[in-house]
Amino acid sequence: MNLPEGFQEKYRTLLGSQSDAFLASFNAEPSKGFRINPAKQRAVLPLVDTSEPVPYVSGGYYGNVAGKSIVHTSGGVYSQEPSAMYVGQTVAPQPGEMVLDLCAAPGGKSTHIASQMANSGLLVANEINSKRAKILSENIERFGLTNVVVTNNAPEQLAEKWPETFDRILVDAPCSGEGMFRKDHEAVQYWHPNYAADCAARQKTIVSQAVKMLKPGGTLIYSTCTFAPEEDEQIIAWILKNYPEFRTLPIQKYPGMQSGQPQWADNNPMLNDTVRLWPHLLKGEGHFIAKLIKQSAQITTAESAKTRKKKRRKSVRQAMLTKAETELLTDFIKQTFQTNPFTFTQIEINDGHVHQRPNIQLDYEGIRILRNGLNLGVFKKNRFEADHALALALTTSEFRQVFEVDEQQYQHYRHGEALAWIKATPQKQSKTFGLLTYQGLGFAIGKLVNQQLKNYYPKGLRD
Numbered sequence: 001m002n003l004p005e006g007f008q009e010k011y012r013t014l015l016g017s018q019s020d021a022f023l024a025s026f027n028a029e030p031s032k033g034f035r036i037n038p039a040k041q042r043a044v045l046p047l048v049d050t051s052e053p054v055p056y057v058s059g060g061y062y063g064n065v066a067g068k069s070i071v072h073t074s075g076g077v078y079s080q081e082p083s084a085m086y087v088g089q090t091v092a093p094q095p096g097e098m099v100l101d102l103c104a105a106p107g108g109k110s111t112h113i114a115s116q117m118a119n120s121g122l123l124v125a126n127e128i129n130s131k132r133a134k135i136l137s138e139n140i141e142r143f144g145l146t147n148v149v150v151t152n153n154a155p156e157q158l159a160e161k162w163p164e165t166f167d168r169i170l171v172d173a174p175c176s177g178e179g180m181f182r183k184d185h186e187a188v189q190y191w192h193p194n195y196a197a198d199c200a201a202r203q204k205t206i207v208s209q210a211v212k213m214l215k216p217g218g219t220l221i222y223s224t225c226t227f228a229p230e231e232d233e234q235i236i237a238w239i240l241k242n243y244p245e246f247r248t249l250p251i252q253k254y255p256g257m258q259s260g261q262p263q264w265a266d267n268n269p270m271l272n273d274t275v276r277l278w279p280h281l282l283k284g285e286g287h288f289i290a291k292l293i294k295q296s297a298q299i300t301t302a303e304s305a306k307t308r309k310k311k312r313r314k315s316v317r318q319a320m321l322t323k324a325e326t327e328l329l330t331d332f333i334k335q336t337f338q339t340n341p342f343t344f345t346q347i348e349i350n351d352g353h354v355h356q357r358p359n360i361q362l363d364y365e366g367i368r369i370l371r372n373g374l375n376l377g378v379f380k381k382n383r384f385e386a387d388h389a390l391a392l393a394l395t396t397s398e399f400r401q402v403f404e405v406d407e408q409q410y411q412h413y414r415h416g417e418a419l420a421w422i423k424a425t426p427q428k429q430s431k432t433f434g435l436l437t438y439q440g441l442g443f444a445i446g447k448l449v450n451q452q453l454k455n456y457y458p459k460g461l462r463d
């Protein structure tokens with residue numbers, strides 16, 4: 001790979017005797033990996049090669065999974081390069097917590113974080129870029145997550161709304177991406193001697209908003225996929241200097257991982273707690289991770305009281321279903337599921353679209369929401385149409401009708417075609433929704449009508 005002269009010089013100076021190995025690593029193949037969705041593990045394990053586990057991530061494996069394979073489309077796995085998996089592992093959310101992933105698209109860390117929360121508590125997965133936020137939302141859906149709200153806002157807008165709200169915040173910052181040069185050759189072209197400093201300025205702006213949203217006692221995780229000290233140790237040194245209520249927490253170092261380098265910033269020994277993953281020392285791309293705890297209140301007591309009052313004044317705006325809509329939805333649930341899998345008190349309707357919000361609620365006025373928990377479906381004239389998300393969030397045993405398809409039918413359905421279905425037995429009810437599975441994994445919703453499985457595969461996902 002052609003690396004800019006300035007880049008090579010910079011890392012020769014910083015890395016000394018290690019620099020040859022470091023620069024040579026750019027000519028090696030990038031590492032690939034996938035993470036198994038714990039909720040679908042039993043069905044996925046026989047279908048993937050788990051011979052090479054990533055030693056520092058439970059459920060993480062080296063290898064490649066095709067995007068069109070059933071383990072991928074059913075949300076059984078998330079393809080993620082191995083070093084990046086250590087970020088979600090370091091976040092280590094506890095069930096029931098309120099977590100914010102501030103720079104979340106396309107969703108690698110969010111899907112990992114939410115998987116560890118086992119659908120309890122709340123994860124707000126935010127992405128500033130609207131196109132990327134849509135992809136994030138699709139990945140949250142694919143992973144079958146029901147406790148996630150996907151938002152599309154600038155960090156400043158969220159901080160205004162949610163002061164001292166979260167137990168954990170991840171800032172997986174936009175960065176110069178030097179650690180991804182092997183994966184994305186184009187990224188090299190953006191490199192210039194001041195690029196890291198430009199990125200650092202933006203990172204400080206983002207972090208300063210994250211700091212406001214963290215509860216006292218809360219944990220901030222900061223990560224980048226770059227080697228540049230300006231964006232790594234120097235950002236953490238800046239946080240420690242400007243926000244004295246923060247201190248670092250040690251991150252476990254597995255073989256091949258190194259401590260952050262205090263001498264690349266202001267020599268603060270706390271930087272030894274941070275971790276660097278180098279491509280010449282382990283099988284993975286370049287990453288930096290820091291974990292910090294906020295020890296005391298960031299905003300003054302007077303300000304907190306004002307915020308609490310403001311929060312109390314805001315009533316929760318929850319659109320309710322009409323009697324007719326409730327009846328239609330109840331019929332749909334009875335016909336489709338063995339027992340009611342939903343919590344009615346959390347069901348809301350927005351423009352005919354029905355969703356079950358997570359059980360922890362925030363004030364979302366003025367916030368752009370792309371997904372709020374689990375999408376159930378939409379009212380259309382006098383019927384209720386099931387949402388694709390149900391196929392991914394619910395298990396096969398929850399559906400009354402399960403249609404196990406073969407390889408060819410799997411491909412056809414994903415192209416958008418209806419399937420002839422003559423296997424219908426008397427107990428298979430006509431005109432009701434059911435789950436399509438392939439190799440035991442649910443991947444779509446379908447409706448059996450006159451010995452045909454009508455296609456409900458979302459247009460945007462067809463191929």
Ligand SMILES: C[S@@+](CC[C@H](N)C(=O)[O-])C[C@H]1O[C@@H](n2cnc3c(N)ncnc32)[C@H](O)[C@@H]1O
Pocket residue numbers: 102103104105106107108109110127128129132154155172173174175202206
């Ligand atoms: C490293 S990527 C995040 C990757 C993601 N966490 C994952 O694991 O899939 C950084 C993200 O920050 C977003 N971003 C860019 N500028 C931003 C800003 N000023 N504030 C917040 N996020 C920003 C980018 O659009 C990008 O999606």
